[in-house]
Amino acid sequence: MDNLIYLDHGSTTPTDQRVVEAMLPYFNKLYGNPSSIYSLARESKRAKEDAREEVAKLLNAKAEEIVFTSGGTEADNSAIKGIAFANKAKGNHIITSRIEHHAVLNTCKWLSGQGFTVSYIGVDKYGVLDLDELKGAITDKTILITIMHANNEVGVIEPLAEIARIAKDSGVCLHTDAVQTVGKIPVDVNVLGIDLLVLSGHKFYGPKGVGALYIRKGTKIASLLHGGYHEGNRRAGTENIPGIVGLGKVCKIAMEEREEDEKRVKALRDDLEERIAKKIDDIIVNGHPEMRLAGTLNICVKYIEGESMLLCLDHEGIAASSGSACTSASLEPSHVLTAMGIPAELAHGSLRFTLGRSNTKEDIDKVIEVLPPIVSKLRKMSPFGKG
Numbered sequence: 166m167d168n169l170i171y172l173d174h175g176s177t178t179p180t181d182q183r184v185v186e187a188m189l190p191y192f193n194k195l196y197g198n199p200s201s202i203y204s205l206a207r208e209s210k211r212a213k214e215d216a217r218e219e220v221a222k223l224l225n226a227k228a229e230e231i232v233f234t235s236g237g238t239e240a241d242n243s244a245i246k247g248i249a250f251a252n253k254a255k256g257n258h259i260i261t262s263r264i265e266h267h268a269v270l271n272t273c274k275w276l277s278g279q280g281f282t283v284s285y286i287g288v289d290k291y292g293v294l295d296l297d298e299l300k301g302a303i304t305d306k307t308i309l310i311t312i313m314h315a316n317n318e319v320g321v322i323e324p325l326a327e328i329a330r331i332a333k334d335s336g337v338c339l340h341t342d343a344v345q346t347v348g349k350i351p352v353d354v355n356v357l358g359i360d361l362l363v364l365s366g367h368k369f370y371g372p373k374g375v376g377a378l379y380i381r382k383g384t385k386i387a388s389l390l391h392g393g394y395h396e397g398n399r400r401a402g403t404e405n406i407p408g409i410v411g412l413g414k415v416c417k418i419a420m421e422e423r424e425e426d427e428k429r430v431k432a433l434r435d436d437l438e439e440r441i442a443k444k445i446d447d448i449i450v451n452g453h454p455e456m457r458l459a460g461t462l463n464i465c466v467k468y469i470e471g472e473s474m475l476l477c478l479d480h481e482g483i484a485a486s487s488g489s490a491c492t493s494a495s496l497e498p499s500h501v502l503t504a505m506g507i508p509a510e511l512a513h514g515s516l517r518f519t520l521g522r523s524n525t526k527e528d529i530d531k532v533i534e535v536l537p538p539i540v541s542k543l544r545k546m547s548p549f550g551k552g
């Protein structure tokens with residue numbers, strides 16, 4: 166895979182070499198269980214608490230407000246179910262959006278079979294949440310609003326600070342899935358006014374299988390996992406120390422390098438976008454023109470299927486995606502593009518490039534060299550017209 170051009174950073178990222186090195190000693194040298202009392206164990210505990218400080222610093226939170234989890238999915242489940250079950254006596258209504266990641270959507274869906282009711286707020290053609298619809302949906306039974314910070318498919322960044330104001334005015338708890346933004350754009354829980362926030366290591370050059378849940382001090386929440394008294398009795402299970410160390414390290418690197426990275430990535434993305442638009446006709450660019458993650462380019466190519474383009478790109482050594490990795494096995498058109506009002510036949514022709522740290526101008530040149538002929542070839546074979 167040496168010559169692979171990797172343009173799927175929204176699905177996962179390679180673990181930074183510096184992170185791998187920071188983790189290594191914790192597999193077989195400093196392997197103590199942090200709950201034990203000898204010095205080997207204290208070393209693990211210290212490493213864990215240092216990592217907690219780094220995560221907190223990146224979010225401008227307090228260390229004791231951070232709980233380590235097995236990733237974004239667990240953290241989303243913990244936040245949403247935890248608030249739902251702790252506040253049952255107060256109400257049973259949850260508000261979310263129609264463009265959430267499945268870690269949020271399917272958790273809400275499950276809760277709606279457990280006596281909770283869920284409202285799904287719509288978005289405009291750019292994917293931006295309808296704030297009036299949000300305001301109108303809040304009732305005296307609403308206990309949680311959960312809206313993602315940025316969308317994983319189209320990269321649109323939601324107006325979270327405004328959403329937080331609406332939540333606060335109604336005294337409703339606000340959770341955000343910030344898996345796509347942490348380490349990429351500034352995420353300050355106090356500036357944004359968030360009660361719960363989720364991040365995942367492997368989406369910003371950390372290891373897979375580790376993430377964190379930020380819980381604002383004083384928030385009433387139930388635990389998802391029961392067992393030992395780990396993580397301040399909030400998440401049972403012996404901690405994934407190498408992963409946690411890796412997460413701490415990647416947060417530290419993000420603090421120092423995030424801005425430079427994003428500038429570079431945005432320039433590459435803009436170049437790719439411009440040249441694709443010039444070389445291929447009948448495409449549309451999805452997502453907001455400005456309020457969008459620097460590395461994301463999601464397009465719909467008319468008259469052909471995203472999947473066939475992906476296979477042809479793979480043949481050329483280019484890894485991209487047709488929306489989200491999680492839905493690529495299903496034949497349903499993307500729920501995000503559908504919510505944005507894009508017709509199913511167009512949504513089937515979607516292609517997502519998510520650029521990252523490792524990409525170069527040569528990578529973009531290569532895409533521009535191979536994609537237009539792929540599109541022409543597929544369009545010639547297309548049953549949807551446009552030969």
Ligand SMILES: *Cc1c(COP(=O)(O)O)cnc(C)c1O
Nearest residue numbers: 236237238266268317344345365
């Ligand atoms: C990847 C992703 C998740 C899931 O995180 P995992 O650590 O892979 O479980 C949740 N939300 C969003 C927006 C994501 O992109």
